[in-house]
Amino acid sequence: MGRGELGRSEVERYKLLMDSCVSNIQRKIIGKSREIQLILATLFSQGHVLLEGVPGTAKTLLAKTLAVTLGLDFKRIQATPDLLPSDILGVNIYDPATGGFMFRKGPVFTNILLFDEVNRAPPKTQAALLEAMQERQVTVEGVTYRLPEPFLVIATMNPVETEGTFPLPEAQVDRFLARIVIGYPSIEETVEMLKKYDDISVLDDLKPVLDRNTVIELTGLSKKIYVDENVLKYIAGIVEATRRHPMVKLGASPRGAIALLLLSRSLALIHGRSYVTPDDVKQVAHAALSHRVILRSEARLSKLTPESIIDEVLDKVEPP
Template sequence: MIPIKDFGSKLLNNISRVIVGKDRVIERVLAVLLSGGHVLINDVPGVGKTMLARSLAVSLGLEFNRIQCTPDLLPGDVTGLNILDLKTNEFTFRKGPIFTEILLVDEINRTTPRTQSALLEAMAERQVTVEGRTLKMESPFFLIATQNPVEFEGTFPLPEAQLDRFAISLAMGYPGEQSEKGLLKGISSEHPITALKPVSSREELIDVMKKTKEIIVEDSLLGYIVSIVNETRKHREIQLGASPRGSIALMETAKALAGLRGRSFAIPDDVKEVAPDVLSHRVIIRPEARLMRRTNRDIVMDIVQSIPIPLEYEKA
């Protein structure tokens, strides 16, 4: 079985041929993939969100589907429909794009809450129910959703319960000048995605995901995670804190990050590094905090800095 670090390195190197200068974002996405979660990317158009999802699917040799969300998109367009076969005079189920291994849901906040909710069962339980019939989905199933945080006209903001289903929320950000220059050079003849080849497989991914589950988290570190999440529920600037699902996502993502860094155990630095990405979208801050131009991320980072790490890790 390939070590988690080697698996992550070869994927990161392959994807970075297309997504230039975004190694941190790629590493976070790989961590969520290995932990069995899903990713929400909030950023402006044109920074590579779609290319990141496609590059990941190609690198793993997995099936990839894309759903472009619009206000008239229906749940059946996502899950599939029962269609009457005129030859047999019977209904047959035609699977929708959600039945894939890596799914990109582009501009998720542009479709209606009814259609957004069609994704929830698949994200949480790896199954889809259509007209009373429940269909199991293949493993792995990894969803990357994107939304534009700038344009709000004609959008349907994701409710807190749905945001909580995403293990992590990221922003791609604009590339640096040198990275953007390298990007322009790379696409001068043809887009790098056209020459990208698989460097892994579905079977190898499943093996590495199983190995990620075996990463050790000591009891004291579990207490550290709980302390951080619990503080989001008591903080004076937060109206609604993170749920236990946030604690689980924080632990699982930290474990995966530890594996990608070549360790068989998680440490407080893993937790501190991913906590803002895991918890920021799960909290609702008070209006007075917004008036002070405080953001969810600012407050979560303050909380992380305020919680002391366990004593045994300080000695180490």
């Protein structure tokens, strides 16, 4: 891809902004710098995040803190089995004053939408959300409404509870640019969280570091990050290797290769570089590919995971 147009001083300035963003978020979120950077990279890549983790790992707090730090609007939806598409998108209501109908926008009309426990929503509602994510617009009774920019969906899933859920089909999961697993904190991080609990449990003292226009500017700048052809071949080789692995039933789709490209470009920008390195690709590989690799039944019996398969692939494919 073409040589990046970003100057050194410009890149360094944005790195300082990114460092300030991560530091501001970590005032409320102990640790998790890798996960924070991946979510920011997804936002600047104009994608969406599937956030997985057991209850109580600060997924909601992370989304709220991110929105405040970036100076963006935030809304939250708690998925339930009776949730309707209109509860997300909006609905036309009768206006007695005019004798006509007016469109009342749903919570999807925001910058950062947290969709809690997306697998508890019925398939029809899941499909309505994914259409809005893909098209960045909603159509109600023949009228199309554009969603605001930037627009990021952070959908959470609880990997433990399956009762009363509607699992997302693989083709729909593939629509998420990144899948990020939020694990338990370390002992040291837990102690730090307990010490600061009274401070981190409220967001009133948190101030924005960026604003909407700067976020949009960063989204455009990520497209100027230089990607050498050898790095592109490296990305293609990783994706192809997932398809050839003997324990993989379905390897990463072409969308997986695009996810590797977009996330590695944005991560390079966050790290203060105008070009992508093989290490950038490795750092985003799990987030870009783990939900796009479907294992054979014998792989599960051997206790293999998509992450372990990706690690094998990264060890096998030679970086440039």
